Amino acid sequence: MLHIIAMKDEKIFLAHGAGGKQTRVLIESLILKYFNDSLLKSLPDAAVVSIPSDSERICFTTDSFVVKPLFFPGGDIGKLAICGTINDLAVSGAKPAYISCSLIIEEGFSIQYLEKILKSMAKAARKSCVRVVTGDTKVVEKGKCDGIFITTSGIGIKRYQVPSGLQDIKPGDAIILSGVPGMHELAVVCSRENLNFDMTLKSDCAAIDGLIDGVLRVSNRIRFMRDPTRGGLAACLNEIASGCNFGLKIYEDKIPMTEQVRSICEILGFDVINLACEGRVVMIVDCEDAERIVSVMRKHPLGTRAEIIGRVSCECSGRVILQTIHGFERFIRMPSGKQLPRIC
């Protein structure tokens, strides 16, 4: 019966977040419909989760998502929220296990859209075998948020001996990128600004835990991993370089690229290395394992375009140097202030 009441509403009202009957209706008829985890069903104040007895450490992460538009080619805010948290855990060498999900919804938000977002979150979580075990829903007055904001936190079981610091990086190590960078930011921007390039550009938004899992099975000489999100490859590489005090040398012609991405960047004046990804990984690995890792990655659907894009070097410590396609060299700097807002 509760289910019928909720379906009658086409929009979210303040009452849906007031903690009373309507909140209950929303949670039971809509949220539990998609997140039907046994731990969540009884709606306890906190989920009691178990971790494998042989695991010594867990990873814990949180992220908020405010992307505009909420739906973009290749994904939506829901998929982004789940994948983003899974990826943060995965690059830390953890197996993502549990996720919490907090929704802040604007009064008047379409229930149809909300359902679409929840469905997408559930699908992404299922795909990576993570359980959404706790959550919260708030509704704010019209105009106080933009549709919906989502915060997800995640717990992962640290399984692999992947260093979470930069201390093991050595000169000569190879730098691997799992795929074409920048597609997420381009897809979001093109969709937000209605730039109709008559193309099929999609965000790279995806959970990369499976891809990383495969790599960790064949190599224990991964020095460091990070997913290049906001600030793109440029920010990610600069963080690594400044942290490890070696130089990173990147070869522009090795960066995986498509005609489509290149063309759009050319037209809009974007530097692809500054653009956000949501389903890529940068790995610093022992050079002896690099080729093997790349070939394993290429067998995974999310790593088909993986490449060794550069090397760790003794020169220019703390800096990232790009050897351009013309054979000239220049610095890649930390992007600053110019990135477009609300891309994730």
Place this chain on the structure above:
Amino acid sequence: MKHIDEFRNERYIGVLVSQINEVSRKIKKEVKLMEVCGTHTMAIARSGLKKTLPENVRLISGPGCPVCVSPNSYIDTAISISELKDIRVATFGDMYRVPSGNRSLEKQAADGAKIDIVYSPLDALKIAEEKPCQEIVFLGVGFETTAPLTARVIQYAKNKGIKNFRVLSGHRLIPPAMQTLVKDLNHEIHGFICPGHVSAIIGSVPYRIFPEKYGIPCVISGFEVIDILHSILMLLEMISGEKKTSVVIQYKRCVEEKGNPEALKIMREIFDVVDAEWRGIGLIESSGLAIGKRYRELDATYIFSTKPLYRHDPKGCLCGEILKGIKKPSDCKLFGKLCTPEHPVGPCMVSSEGTCAAYYSYER
């Protein structure tokens, strides 16, 4: 993209670099070549090509970034307008963060002013059509490249009877600024890399004065690495005396001698050419575009009587000298210390086409 790849072919680059080296050896002095286009500044910095040039060939950046040359008074006026009731200011993103004193449009927005970042004056007009109860003021900055578009939008708004749309024109003309730099006796420029996009509008004729009166060669250049190297080679050939000093169009695929007559016509229709202030350079005769009397009701300076404060350029900031190509960003004491892209002091650090931003990002 195949078209672009031809202009980035490594083999051609090698050939051009060796030809440049050869010609430069015949010139027994240091040669200063100035580009007066922010897109060139950025393309040169991004490609890293400066490092391949011979020692006696120096590329210097001139006043080619429209945001950078806009004086404080313009930014102050824009800020004052943004404080008025029921006003939305629509601006290109680069202008958003330019400081004037301790204020900027970005800070205004944080304090509640309605500032929209747009990619084109058409977007600003669209906002005006969608929000008939609010006044939209578009900050029209840019050189001859963007002025025709602003002109077209002004004409459209008038014809359509759109009453809530105004333009604050800060448009500037490039050749008068180049002439001012050349006349400056302390300033030696041996050749101009002329802006490709500006020239697509104005053609090559306005540059003739430089070879004819001052003996300075001009090459209108494209923006790919090969275009720029080719233009440098052409300039050096003229400077060395191998070829006659003149205005040459290297960027033939976009620029015609006569320019774009349609665009020039609409600029003349909407704008009057007036004396205008340039940051770092001062007042330059006949170098600005003001909205003509017939379109007065669309002119923000006519409608809103704001009194901009007169402000000196920030203390210690060398943007003026840098815009003239006299100083390098690294000569400025603030550069990279007090003045960074995160906390810009001068406009050359704010705009993505600014000399300091280019230098900071790619060359330092």
